[in-house]
Amino acid sequence: MTVQQRIDLFTEKATAVSAVVVEVAKPADALDYVVDLCGKKEACQLLASGCEAPLSDKAEKLCEAKRDKVIAAPGLDPELFKQLKTRCDELGFKLIDSGMRNHLAGIDIGFTEVQHGIAETGTLVQESSSEELRLATMVSEIHVALLPKSRIVDDSYDLEEYLLGAMKNAPNYHAFITGASRTADIERVLALGVHGPLELHILLLED
């Protein structure tokens, strides 16, 4: 496959499982995308439906713990983080890169870099040994992932050597992420966002 074919296939497959795939020319565009997205969504609203649904008192209490709009970007390149911070401060969003356990009720956006993409299935491959990073991609309502175009491979076998290297250097936690969290457990009807993000946005970075 040529690079372009890989990008096209990756985009097709990721889109087919409800991911939003957007190409960005430079890192700053990705930051703009993130704050823009955060501005458009309501704070702590389980998209489509959620907060209005009545809960048990205990679950309600956890939900009430969160008021601000929060973006978490653990593990982000320090220079990018600084730039993002400036944008967030302007708009009144809270930006964090640690202390995820204080935000288990949910955060609005988890913004993270991923190491690889697999074209065959539209999959992101993320080194998640950092607990902060792992949690940011799990408890966020929207996960925005930054993937350099050159890091997309044809097929999972192409990453075998890379993965083996990482795994033999244990401890290691690696995640394959394909689309948003989903279930079809009730009447086989597809519903997005069960325990993980309700949306996955993939920003393909020109590099």
Added chain:
Amino acid sequence: MQTAKDLKQYREELHESLDNEFLRTILDNFAVAYRAGRANAFKGMDVKGLISEVAACKDEATLHHAELYAQFKENAEKAGVKVHWAKDAEEANRIICDIARANDCKSVVKSKSMTAEETLLNHALEDENFEVIETDLGEWIIQLRHEGPSHMVMPAIHLSRFQVKDLFSEVTGKEQETDIDKLVKVARRELRQKYVNADMGISGANFAVAETGGIGLVTNEGNARLVTTLPKVHVALMGIDKLVPKLHDALRILKVLPRNATGQAITSYVTWITGSNECAVGPDGKKEIHFVLLDNGRSELFKDPLFSQVNRCVRCGACANVCPVYRLVGGHKMGHIYIGAIGLILTYFFHGKDKAKNLVQNCINCEACKDICAGGIDLPRLIKEIHSRIQDEEGHPLPSLLLGKVLKNRKLFHTLLRTAKWAQKPMKESDQFIRHLPMMFSQHDFKALPTIADTPFRDMWKDIKPEVKAPKHRVALFSGCVQDFVYPEQMKACVQLLGDAQVDMDFPMDQSCCGLPVQMMGEMKAARDVAEQNLRAFQHGNYDYIITLCASCASHLKHNYPKLVKGNPRLESLAMEFSNKVIDFSSFANDVLGLDAEGFRKTGEKATYHAPCHLCRGLDVHEAPHKLIEAAGLEYVECDEEEVCCGFGGTFSMKFPELSSELLNKKLNNVEATGAKTLLTDCPGCIMQLRGGLKRRGSDIQVKHIAEALAANKK
């Protein structure tokens, strides 16, 4: 769970499912959607190649499981994980309870694990006062309802949104709506607090990779990531069947597993955990991780030359997705804890013969499961073998014993059939059907039964055998008992066609029933004896082919005879030679003789086709019959679910008439929807079932063997 004491009670339980409209509809819709989804997911891939690769790597793992365990343990421990071996369910549960106590845990969140279902881990933990919460949505729902899963991948598939709404209203103390999206969000937020409070997370594992000492978890919801991240302790419970040598094997299985399970190219999350990772609330900021590997009879199973292939199972659940019986009765009746075809087998080994003895009889032997299995396991054969073992252990039921004895003695069998011809006289109608069934057969009244023919084929043979001057092929005919004694006209049609095509035929008189019915009833010894008898009957002729018009006989002769006589070298080579020559009528007529439109009158009448299980799956013949229908001058119209079983299944239709009748109903609805007035097929058993059902419906659709359609339009 399977609680019925005997077959009668089990059949009564099956009625509960048959009467459950919701279950029937959702499983029907699923069966149809699954086939399309799977085909789409595998588009452009070499599925058979991939399945045989999976089979090969799992077989390798089976052979070396002890070394793999040692390697896995060493690598995992090097990375800070504690590894335990549990010989049975009780020991696994004890180990896990000990870990919970030692770490002062109170609350446990679980990610879906069939192995934990197998050991009934929740009961054990709850008995020791630990709070246990299932986090997979389907598992949580059935946990709240105190039920077991009814499907391996979709545990709550048997429940409606209304039932879930009521359940969630009860759990939250607030009235909920029936909107599925909202119900899912309620679960999301209710369960989030459970993760926050839990001190222990329990998961299963889809892969235990020996070369890294790590595990792989395949999920859609993302609960496994939270369960393995938030609590300070993580325990992964897995069967030793999850051991694979290399990461490559896991990646390979990952290509098949989601595609075969749900038609997804991959699940939303695949999580690879190697070593004791960072955990803010763990001791020294590290996660306390335990891997518990469960044997529970597996290592014994791995030694068995036949059953070791069970280790190829990757728990995709596809065998249930395509099983026509599962589709009717659902997982609670088609399994104990593990469901579907693999469930019938695992139940025997993991939960004992008492739980399995009724279940194993509920296999119609249509081979749909074998065809779809991600590991290429010969599931129907293993089910029959277990049936036979249970009968050997428990004693054989009288009817099965009698049939075995009768079939072993060809002369006695044929005399009985000839006697039946006289006995049926008072019940006979003019159109080859029995008028009234005796009371004892009242449940079988969903189809009319045929009468025994006045003259069996074997008695006609010497008069109708054609003289062939310049023979192109020399063949032997194998009639099977139904065509010999009930439908000799089908054989006659074949003889006419083959004679015209200059085929020299022989009909060895010592041939008898192929023996499939006794094998279906678990009478393996009788099946072997009958096979030997037939092998001897055909051993002296110098035939190019052995032709049979019965798909079931063909598949049984071809595939099962060599297996049945295994261990006897003389018979083995005889059986190989025999089985290589066996060919079904349609393949012979189309592929060998090349019959085409030239020799037949063109009527252009619409004809539809029913593909017998043992032809399309048993012999992998799909196109030849369609071509012959067109050759015979008819217009072939495909009916929906052409390759789904008609519900005959030989003795199955006698044992489970309610199920057989439902399968027949579906089939006939699809046939009628085509508007064709002729229904063709390649198996006398199917003809008996289809014709009898149509007669009961008062339909004017004619059912014929493909050979009859050809003979009728011969120029």
